[in-house]
Amino acid sequence: MKPYKHKNNDGSIVFGIIIIFIGVILLLRKLGFFIPGWVLSWPMILIAVGTFTLIKHEFRSFFGAVTLFIGSYFLLRNEFDFDFGLGQYIWPVGLIILGIYLVTQKKRENRVLDEIRNSWEKNRSNSSTSSFSSSKVEEAKVVDENEGTSKNSGEGFTRTTGTSFADRLNIDAIFSGVNRRMMTKNFQGGKITAAFGGADIDLSQSDFNGVVTIQVDIIFGGVKMVVPPHWDVRTEVTNIAAGLEDKRFFREGGVDTTKVVILKGTILFGGLEIKSF
Structure with a gap:
């Protein structure tokens, strides 16, 4: 097994910065400094979670982007009276996006399972060792193509x-x-x-x-x-x-x-x- 190489944007660094920020804000409030209430509001929590998720996944996390957008929208609307007229559309659109994600995820899972099943059937039909090894290579290629990654990356599918x-x-x-x-x-x-x-x-x-x-x-x-x-x-x-x-x-x-x-x-x-x- 090859050792895992850590990424430079380790999520624990961002997590630690968020914790330090919260601690500093709480300390300043205890010392009598004026800290706006919105700094520790629930939209700010969403913004922190979204930012943390995006940085941790190299800004390729759809969940992080959505969380950051929702937190920013409600912070601007609730605290700064910036209402863009999107509030009535957020939850319906969110449900639609969630449904699309679940449907595509299930189709993707079924497609990968079918490819694996077909590859194993091909393997069992081959009697020679060379043919078996060749089909195993083809199976790995099929799985990697459908998953959009290589086996060395450690990624796969989840039911x-x-x-x-x-x-x-x-x-x-x-x-x-x-x-x-x-x-x-x-x-x-x-x-x-x-x-x-x-x-x-x-x-x-x-x-x-x-x-x-x-x-x-x-x-x-x-x-x-x-x-x-x-x-x-x-x-x-x-x-x-x-x-x-x-x-x-x-x-x-x-x-x-x-x-x-x-x-x-x-x-x-x-x-x-x-x-x-």
Whole structure:
């Protein structure tokens, strides 16, 4: 398994800046400085979440753009009386966009599953080893073309039930809840963001060899992770008014030092729970 190369725009940096900004604002208010009420209003929270998501995903997150737009609109309308006449259209258009996303996501999932099924049928029909290896290469190409990525990127598809066949975690639970069950045998770590939401991550069916890193950023939210009992999970998470619980049941043989998971990130007014079955 190839080591994961961190991106320069690490989301934890932006997350830390947001936390520092909130702390400075609260401190200045306690010291008697005048701070406008809109600075800590709910539209500003949406703006912060949208900005954080966009930077974390290199400004290619549709969710981040929508969140930033909604927060900016309501801030301008509520606090500065800039009403562009869009309020009556936001929620209907939002529902339409959500519906289109769900439909296209399901069609994309079915298309990839059909390609994989056809490739496996072709593999079983080939008797020679050379033919089998060739068809495996073709299968990988088909999956990569439909997913718009390469296998080395660790990306894949996720069913609407929450079962994921990707090699990497990429969870954004913002004002929502996310359930994910990872089925990969080449787990490569990833990132989990929970802001005013929660995420349940099941890694009990996953496997890997080596060292992987999971970036966990939680603000006013919670994350529950189920891992195999023999994994060596090491936490390097910064807790600020937060909780971190390890409820795993360790087997008699101890942990497997060839399977190391390092948890990094920040938890602010939230919780992270690790357990096993």
